[in-house]
Amino acid sequence: MNKTLMVQGTSSDAGKSLLVAGICRVLARKGFKIAPFKPQNMALNSAVTQDGGEIGRAQAIQALAAGVKTQVDFNPILLKPSSDTGAQVIIHGKAVSDMQATKYHDYKKVAMNAVIESFERLNDSFDCIIVEGAGSPAEINLREGDIANMGFAEKVDCPVVLVADIDRGGVFAQIVGTLELLSESERNRIVGFVINKFRGDIKLLESGLTWLENKTNKPVLGVLPFIKGLEIAAEDAIETQQVITDEKVTIVIPVFPRISNHTDFDSLRLHPQINLIYANPNKALPSADLIILPGSKNVRADLEHLRKMQWDKQIDKHLRYGGKLFAICGGYQMLGHLIKDPNGYEYTPGQSHGLGYLPIETELKQDKVLINTEYRLNLAGRSTQVKGYEIHCGVSQITDESLVKQTLLDNANGLNKSDGFVSLDNQVAGCYLHGIFDNPEAVNILANWLNADLCKTEDYVKQQLSALDKLADACEAHIDFNPIYKHLNIK
Incomplete structure (x- = not known):
């Protein structure tokens, strides 16, 4: 019985991390024991887990959303770039080597074994696993030996939700173009789309959504609005937005x-x-x-x-x-x-x-x-x-x-x-x-x-939890969770 759902994106920063965090928060508030999971992450921002390892910060935030303690199995492979072509390779929370990109490409078979070990442990311990992909599944030069997107989804046979960022423009081209670059079995694995960061009147988008569903024969599960002031820790890009009311x-x-x-x-x-x-x-x-x-x-x-x-x-x-x-x-x-x-x-x-x-x-x-x-x-x-x-x-x-x-x-x-x-x-x-x-x-x-x-402000962890609840509220209001529950075999 499947209890895993993967979120992939049409590009980096399409909203994968936030959507996984939002789904984890929604399900956790309903009483389910949820494991966030990212097979392979590349980031310089990391966190120390409760079991003494190192994982990407996004998975630590997702664990906070799920209300569970962090563990290395949430992110079995972490790559921390040390140059434009090399990175420190961290497996199950511990640094094992520094590798150039070409050498790591050959190392992926070993890395996939570590990924599956972690996945199987989580599968035995949690009600559901919500998986985050990396970058885009349509990077055709990285398809061979892929462990981060469709390579993983095919290996464990899980359904995929594809998220795209409309704020960048060209959202329909993002989605259709991504599908065109996937194999038939990979396309069949995608069970629906989520469009992220929409601003304006949803009625102006409806004709495009209808066209997309007819074109792809796949449903749009929801359109998340641009959520102003949503301050959830970023993994890669440095967030500079601030609101200063009384600079001291x-x-x-x-x-x-x-x-x-x-x-x-x-x-x-x-x-x-x-x-x-x-x-x-x-x-x-x-x-x-x-x-x-x-x-x-x-x-x-x-x-x-x-x-x-x-x-x-x-x-x-x-x-x-x-x-x-x-x-x-x-x-x-x-x-x-x-x-x-x-x-x-x-x-x-x-x-x-x-x-x-x-x-x-x-x-x-x-x-x-x-x-x-x-x-x-x-x-x-x-x-x-x-x-x-x-x-x-x-x-x-x-x-x-x-x-x-x-x-x-x-x-x-x-x-x-x-x-x-x-x-x-x-x-x-x-x-x-x-x-x-x-x-x-x-x-x-x-x-x-x-x-x-200075005036005293809210504890940072409490602020993050408030932001995660705000995100979960938006997900529940704008995404049809019934297909998600169906694919996770939960009610």
Whole structure:
């Protein structure tokens, strides 16, 4: 009996991740135990699972929507690009190798075995599995050995819903063109369409929907409207939209070529009194109260980029004029004196001199730290408990304790453990903890460090749950779920 439904898209960013999250939320609210699943994901934004592995952030959000704990089986294959042609290959939550694209293409048979192992475990433990495809199933150059779209659907014999984004234009060409490039068995597998991000009067679209159904002999299951203000963590594209009602603090984040886990800053971006600016390459850093160096998948290469953009000189000037500098993970490593990678785990073997603002040295190791943890944040004479996660292969050691003011994070779970430092002049701070600003009190403490007072906002996880409910409400209102229930064999 089938209990799996796959969502594929006519292109990247068509709405696959959100539609899977919406379906998971709808079914979870009806009391079903739902597993989100993405056979293969390529993303620099990842999350640490409850069972100590690493998966794509979209699957972590989908697990939140489903109300289940994260696990590595939700995303058995994760590819984290380290260059334009190479990526770190993560299988069942653990990094196994760095591969060039051509080598990975030959590795797909091994990867498919890992995918099926995870799928079968989920199939034994959950009422339903909602699967997300990757990119488009019509990438004919990637069809051989495909494990991310129709190759997987054919292997497990599951039905597919195809989603297309009308906001981009050409939605009917997207759908019909995709069908034309599929084999007959793959076309037969598609049980309906969902059109995403519609704006305007639905009556103006109805004639097109009728034509599409007659042309393809397949139903349009629904037309999701463009949902204004839907703030659900993005996996790849950096979201810059914000609503500032009373600006009190300006924060600038330099965008590295291999920036990772930019969702660390969503809570800052959504704060009505914070102007958060992502500084793109080839542009000077705008004036700000605070500069934050984000995480990076390739720290030494991104440090080279930072210097090429002359951002190091601009950061130095920013500090001379009394500004503050904060850094997380890869950015934290950049704050030190030296980053050593003798075995070339992230980049070509060698070492790079850091920015020199904190007395630390970092060496990249083969084994990656993957933990969910909590600390006590100490900054600006205040403290609060913060939760988050660590994903890094670098180990940082302090070289001179007399050159720091204090540790930034300590007493993890009551243990004698600390992370990060504050500089002696109180202008620079950094740590490894992702998600540190999801706690509203941590945001207020950061603002106090900048000599500002901010209003308290909603906890970030609660905000995400509210957004997921808003998405699920829209799905229930605009999508016919009866065929979905039928294909999942549920009532």
